[in-house]
Amino acid sequence: MSTHRDELVARLANAGRRTSDAAVMFHSALSARLDISVTDWKLLGLLETHGPLSAGELSQHSGLAPASITSAIDRLAKRGYVHRNRDTTDGRRVLVALDEGLLQGVDAQFEGFFRRLGALVERYTDAELDLLAGFLEQNAALMREATAELTER
Numbered sequence: 001m002s003t004h005r006d007e008l009v010a011r012l013a014n015a016g017r018r019t020s021d022a023a024v025m026f027h028s029a030l031s032a033r034l035d036i037s038v039t040d041w042k043l044l045g046l047l048e049t050h051g052p053l054s055a056g057e058l059s060q061h062s063g064l065a066p067a068s069i070t071s072a073i074d075r076l077a078k079r080g081y082v083h084r085n086r087d088t089t090d091g092r093r094v095l096v097a098l099d100e101g102l103l104q105g106v107d108a109q110f111e112g113f114f115r116r117l118g119a120l121v122e123r124y125t126d127a128e129l130d131l132l133a134g135f136l137e138q139n140a141a142l143m144r145e146a147t148a149e150l151t152e153r
Contacts, residue, residue, distance in 0.1 A: 016139070024038070026113070027041060030106075033109065036075075036079070036081070037072075037075075039064070039068075040072050040075060040076055042062070043058060043069075043072050043073075043076070044076070044081060044082070044098060044102070046058060046061045046062060047082065047098040051097075052085065052095035052096060052097040052098075053095060053096055054087075054093055054095055054096070055069050055070055055073060055094070055096065058073070058096065061144070063143075063144045063145070063147030063148035063150075063151060064147070064151055065151040065152075068151070073096050077096075081098070081099055082096050082097060082098055082099060083096075083097055083099065084096055084097075085097055
């Protein structure tokens with residue numbers, strides 16, 4: 001016999017899967033508009049979030065294999081989305097930087113989602129939002145670990 005907690009955990013797992021599916025589809029549609037792969041789009045997001053990163057750091061943040069990262073950087077550099085620069089503090093190190101003008105106009109693609117999200121968060125208290133944010137942060141960390149595990153096999 002299933003307990004109430006088992007039912008809640010199952011509900012949470014199903015909600016997580018539907019959220020993941022919706023996010024993948026949203027970002028697939030967005031990357032198609034930009035004429036790049038979803039993976040490349042997400043790597044650009046990592047560069048936007050963290051600033052210039054080495055290929056190794058991109059691999060760590062994404063959980064993708066270094067060879068996949070190198071191929072992605074080559075594709076993105078060829079398209080003018082990123083450029084490679086020598087690290088000013090360590091000339092042996094190469095950093096990948098996002099082209100500053102790249103994301104101009106992309107924010108408009110998110111307006112509909114952000115409007116809906118703004119209305120949704122208004123329904124929650126600060127404590128509930130803190131709880132949700134903590135859960136999502138931990139979930140993202142677990143997903144990065146699982147991604148790295150898959151790419152190591």
